[in-house]
Amino acid sequence: DQQVKQNSPSLSVQEGRISILNCDYTNSMFDYFLWYKKYPAEGPTFLISISSIKDKNEDGRFTVFLNKSAKHLSLHIVPSQPGDSAVYFCAARGSSNTGKLIFGQGTTLQVKP
């Protein structure tokens, strides 16, 4: 049962343009969502998060949007840079708050110079 889905395995964009990564979830009890970035041979690193009481959170070039009615969130990167090339994981936490995160399959972003 895949509760968090990232349906696009890969995305390629030109440097300076916008990157949009998408994530869908099925469990309406999720109360907190995070994006992690992973470079090869490294562990995932936290990028940005959003609580279910908000619909947008911005941090520099990164913005996460949450549409609760559609059970959908997206990560926007503007402008995209070659150093952003990595695997991006969407993750969700249940409201039981054990801290347990459920991850999507990941989207590989390639930013071309």
Place this chain on the structure above:
Amino acid sequence: EAGVAQSPRYKIIEKRQSVAFWCNPISGHATLYWYQQILGQGPKLLIQFQNNGVVDDSQLPKDRFSAERLKGVDSTLKIQPAKLEDSAVYLCASSLDRWSTNEKLFFGSGTQLSVL
């Protein structure tokens, strides 16, 4: 601040052998997690500790996997005997406290296990 430390970085074993992974979380972090990441998939939680107690091990294959965090600090994850499908990256993560609002997990670099 030192991050989450894991060892070894890589391990190659034959099926039916045993293997152990070690993790030292960020100092002061009460919660420790072991995740399994199979190639092409997202990390999947195997076990979660709060101090030295188990919070969630519902997805741990207990017939072959075991984990402990005896003193509430570092932890070991063991597989015995290993199967081909155990080939994956084993990620350790820690967080300050699972009850904290908007808590983040910090991950180690992982152990890449190949079972031949």
